[in-house]
Amino acid sequence: MIDLLVRGGHVVTPFEEGLLDVGVAGEQIAFVAAPGTVSAEAAREIDATGKLVFPGGVEPHAHIHEPMHRGWTRGGEVWLQPPEGATRAALFGGTTTVISFAFMDVHVEQREFDANVAVEHRTRIFSGRSHTDFAFHPVFTGTPSDATMASIADAVADGTATFKFFTTDLTTAQAGIRLDNGSARTLLAECARLGAVAMVHAEDDDLIKYMEAKLRREGRTELRNAHLVHTNVGEEIAVRTVGRLARETGAALYVAHVCGRPALEAIAELRAAGAPVYGEALHNCMCFSLESYDEPDGAKYHIGMGLRPPEDGLALWEGLRDGRLSTLATDEYTTSYAVKMAGTDIESTPGGHVGIETRGIVGLSDGLGRHGFTLRRFVEVFATNPARVTGLYPRKGVIAPGSDADLVLWNPDAERTIALDDLHHDGDYSPWEGWRVRGWPVTTILRGRVVVDDGRLLGAPGDGRFVKRRIEPAVLNAPAV
Numbered sequence: 207m208i209d210l211l212v213r214g215g216h217v218v219t220p221f222e223e224g225l226l227d228v229g230v231a232g233e234q235i236a237f238v239a240a241p242g243t244v245s246a247e248a249a250r251e252i253d254a255t256g257k258l259v260f261p262g263g264v265e266p267h268a269h270i271h272e273p274m275h276r277g278w279t280r281g282g283e284v285w286l287q288p289p290e291g292a293t294r295a296a297l298f299g300g301t302t303t304v305i306s307f308a309f310m311d312v313h314v315e316q317r318e319f320d321a322n323v324a325v326e327h328r329t330r331i332f333s334g335r336s337h338t339d340f341a342f343h344p345v346f347t348g349t350p351s352d353a354t355m356a357s358i359a360d361a362v363a364d365g366t367a368t369f370k371f372f373t374t375d376l377t378t379a380q381a382g383i384r385l386d387n388g389s390a391r392t393l394l395a396e397c398a399r400l401g402a403v404a405m406v407h408a409e410d411d412d413l414i415k416y417m418e419a420k421l422r423r424e425g426r427t428e429l430r431n432a433h434l435v436h437t438n439v440g441e442e443i444a445v446r447t448v449g450r451l452a453r454e455t456g457a458a459l460y461v462a463h464v465c466g467r468p469a470l471e472a473i474a475e476l477r478a479a480g481a482p483v484y485g486e487a488l489h490n491c492m493c494f495s496l497e498s499y500d501e502p503d504g505a506k507y508h509i510g511m512g513l514r515p516p517e518d519g520l521a522l523w524e525g526l527r528d529g530r531l532s533t534l535a536t537d538e539y540t541t542s543y544a545v546k547m548a549g550t551d552i553e554s555t556p557g558g559h560v561g562i563e564t565r566g567i568v569g570l571s572d573g574l575g576r577h578g579f580t581l582r583r584f585v586e587v588f589a590t591n592p593a594r595v596t597g598l599y600p601r602k603g604v605i606a607p608g609s610d611a612d613l614v615l616w617n618p619d620a621e622r623t624i625a626l627d628d629l630h631h632d633g634d635y636s637p638w639e640g641w642r643v644r645g646w647p648v649t650t651i652l653r654g655r656v657v658v659d660d661g662r663l664l665g666a667p668g669d670g671r672f673v674k675r676r677i678e679p680a681v682l683n684a685p686a687v
Contacts, residue, residue: 207246207247207248207249208229208230208231208236208246208247208248208249209230209231209232209248209249209250209654210229210230210248210249210250210251210252210611210651210654211227211228211229211230211246211248211250211251211252212227212228212229212230212251212252212254212259212613212615212651213227213228213241213251213252213253213254214227214241214253214254214255214256214257215228215254215255215256215257215258215259215615216257216258216259216581217238217259217605218258218259218260218581218582218585218605219238219261219585219604219605219606220582220585220586220590220604221606222238223581223582225240225241226238226239226240226241226259227239227240227241227242227243227244228259228605228611228613229244229246229248230611230613230651230654231654232654233610233611233653233654233655234607234608234609234610234611234653234654235605235606235607235608235609235610235611236607237607238605238606238607252615252649252656254615256617256618256619257615257616257617257618257648257649258581258615258616258617258618258645259605259613259614259615259616260300260584260585260588260589260605260613260614260616261585261589261590261602261603261604261605261609261612261613261614262300262301262302262303262589262602262603262610262612262613262614262650262651262652263296263299263300263301263302263303263565263566263588263589263592263614264301264302264303264304264305264588264589264592264593264596264598264602264603265296265301265303265304265305265535265536265538265562265565265592266305266460266486266533266535266592266595266596267305267462267463267486267488267535267536267537267538268292268296268304268305268306268536268537268538268562269286269306269307269537269538269539269558270286270287270288270289270292270293270304270306270538271285271286271287271288271289271292271306271331272285272286272307272309273285273286274286274541274545274556275376275377275379275380275556277377277379277380277553277554278545278548278549278554278555278556278557279545279548279556280548284541284545286539286540286541286558287540287541287631287632287633288335288632289331289332289335289336289337289340289667289670290335290336290337290632290667291540291630291631291632291633292304292538292540292562292631292632293336293337293338293340293667293670294337294630294631294663294667295562295563295629295630295631296337296338296562296563297337297338297630297650297652297657297658297663297665298563298629298630298647298650298658298663299562299563299564299565299566299567299647300566300567300588300614300616300647300650301338301562301563301565301566302338302339302602302612302614302650302651302652303338303339303340303341303593303598303602303603303612303673304336304338304339304340304562305340305341305342305343305368305596306328306332306340306341306342306343307328307342307343307344307345307370308321308324308325308327308328308342308343308344308345309324309345309347318351318353318354319346319350319354319357320353320354320357320360321344321346321354321357321358321360321361321366321369322357322360322361322364322366323357324342324344325342325344325361325364325366328342329342329672332670332672333668333671333672334667334668335667335668336667336668336669336670337652337657337665337666337667337669337670338652338669338670339602339610339612339652339653339670339671339672339673340670340671340672340673341365341366341596341598341672341673341674341675342366343368343369343370343405344358344361344366344369344370345369345370345371345372346369346370346371346385346389346393347371347372347382347383347384347385348382348383348384348385349385349386349389350385350389350392350393355392355393355396358393358396358397358400358402359396359400362400362401362402364674365673365674365675365676366402366674366675367401367402367403367596367597367675367676367677368402368403368404368405368460368596368597368675369393369397369402369403369404369405370404370405370406370407370462371384371385371389371390371393371404371405371406371407372384372385372406372407373385373390373406373407373408373409373410373411373444373447373448374407374409374410374411374414374444375411375414375415376407376409376414376510376557377414377418377553378414378415378418378419378553379553384411387447387451390406390448390451391451391454391455394448394451394452394455394457394459395455395456395457397455397457397458398455398456398457398458398682401676401677401679401682402458402677403457403458403459403460403484403595403596403597403677403681403682404452404457404458404459404460405459405460405461405462406444406448406459406460406461406462407462407463408441408444408445408448408461408462408469409436409440409441409444409511410439410440410441410443410444413437413439413440413443414435414436414440417434417435417437418435418552418553421434421435421552427551427552427553428551428552429499429504429505429508429549429551429552429555430496430499430500430504431552432496432499432508432512432513432552433496433512433513433514433515435512435552436465436510436511436512437466438465438466438467438468438469438514438518439468441464441465441466441468441469441511442466442468442469442471442472445461445464445469445472445473446472448461449472449473449476449481449483452481452483453476453479453481458482458483458484458677458681458682458683459476459481459482459483459484460483460484460486460595460596461473461483461484461485461486462486462535462537463486463487463488463491463509463511463535463537464485464486464487464491464522464525464531465488465491465511465512465513465514465518465522466514466518466521467517467518467521469485470485470521470522470525470530470531473485473530473531474525474530477530477685480684480685481685482681482682482683482684482685482686483685484532484533484591484595484685484687485525485530485531485532485533486531486532486533486534486535487522487523487525487526487531487533487534487535487587488509488534488535488536488537488559488561489534489536489561489564489565489568489569489572490507490509490536490537490559490561490637491509491511491513491514491518491519491522492519492522492523492526492572493519493568493572493641494507494513494519494637495513495514495515495516495518495519496512496513496514496515497516498513499513503547505546505547505549505555506543506546506547506635506637507637508555508556508557509537509539509557509558509559510537510557510558511557512552523572523573523576523577524577526573526579526587527573527577527578527579527583531587532587532591532595532687533587533591533592533595534565534566534569534587534588534592535565535592536559536561536562536565537558537559537561538558538559538560538561538562539556539557539558539559539560540558540560540562540631540632540633541556541558541560541633542633542634542635543633543634543635546558546635559637560631560633560635560636560637560638561636561637561638562631563629563630563631564624564629564636564638564641565588566588566647567624567643567645567646567647568638568641568643569584569587569588570584570588570616570643570645571642571643571644571645572643574644574645575644586687589602589603589604590603590604590687591603591687594678594681594686594687595677595681595687596675596677597675597676597677597678598673598675599678601673602673610653611651611653611654612651612652612653613649613650613651614647614649614650614651615647615648615649615650616645616646616647616648617645617646617647617648618644618645619644619645620644620645620646620648621642621643621644622642622643622646623640623641623642623643624636624638624639624640624641624642624643625639626639630663648660648661652665652669652670655669657669
């Protein structure tokens with residue numbers, strides 16, 4: 207006897223697609239088979255006729271329960287939404303696993319940053335408060351000591367597989383965030399030695415600070431000019447520099463929030479040469495552009511990388527569809543509307559994106575309806591590829607025997623205009639209000655348990671668990687996804 211049978215739905219896996227039955231025993235998938243070919247009595251059946259059955263989404267880039275940069279809050283202490291709100295929204299958006307961050311000098315107050323201690327600290331915060339399964343990217347800033355670099359080994363041994371760094375301080379008002387090239391090279395070498403992936407926020411720091419000062423002198427600091435500070439060329443320079451260091455050290459590299467066509471083309475060149483480099487696209491950057499700043503409340507669309515011209519967004523859709531980019535993510539960063547709108551210029555306007563729930567909804571609707579995606583390609587960028595690049599696969603991101611029974615049923619015919627009342631984050635605005643979509647997640651299953659059904663939350667904070675990760679050799683050695 208099995209615990210759950212999902213029958214009659216159009217199931218999408220990396221191996222096959224069509225009308226298939228999915229059997230669940232305990233927390234894992236027991237079988238995926240043609241209808242009626244497996245004789246098994248089930249304690250519960252779900253009729254998925256007319257629905258799409260996808261693996262639970264994997265969000266590889268979410269800032270949750272972090273203190274904001276005080277330059278964005280007029281010096282006040284403001285925290286991003288807690289695990290309860292972010293992961294609740296994720297579930298309703300069809301995401302069952304979320305990877306957030308453990309920052310050096312931010313999340314753990316200690317003189318010597320230890321990546322493993324940082325993950326343990328964040329795990330205690332999320333345990334009992336997360337609706338989804340979760341993991342963390344430790345973030346290295348400044349000039350890490352030898353002891354800090356050595357802590358990567360313990361973290362990898364305990365199931366952490368990705369480590370982030372910045373090539374910029376993001377704004378003139380901050381210091382000590384970026385890694386110098388020497389420290390970045392050491393981090394990349396350690397990741398290569400230990401079988402981990404290095405995640406990078408890639409922008410040229412000198413160009414950002416120079417252009418911020420130049421625009422201040424010229425009185426042109428309005429948000430509409432953010433693309434003159436966070437430039438395509440600055441992003442490309444950083445991607446090429448870090449890409450070269452990754453090739454030298456043999457490291458696998460994950461480039462967060464690719465925004466411009468030049469960076470996309472640099473990633474494509476590295477991949478064509480056989481380098482294990484993976485690019486991440488945000489639905490925010492693909493759907494909004496610098497023209498969005500001209501709206502009366504245009505700051506609500508802003509992210510730290512700055513919005514770019516419309517043609518860059520179209521290039522990102524093309525790259526995500528054809529495989530030059532690998533994952534669809536959010537860079538989730540939820541605040542209140544008042545905090546988001548409090549800035550007066552490029553430097554003081556908060557970055558970040560309220561989007562953890564809309565990632566898959568917009569990705570499916572626009573990807574299929576406007577940009578030529580197949581169902582399989584959507585599943586790859588929404589679930590399978592993020593799981594593979596971050597070391598969650600094959601436990602997560604796939605509907606296959608032995609994988610966690612994380613399943614989401616989507617109604618492909620549901621047509622909606624997104625309203626704030628449709629969403630479930632801890633915030634009072636969304637840049638996605640008014641966006642027209644087709645396709646909506648209606649049932650979310652986490653490890654065999656129905657946690658969202660027909661708009662009702664059936665799960666609870668604490669359902670989520672910390673997930674240990676290990677990167678496949680194929681992902682480390684070549685551009686596998």
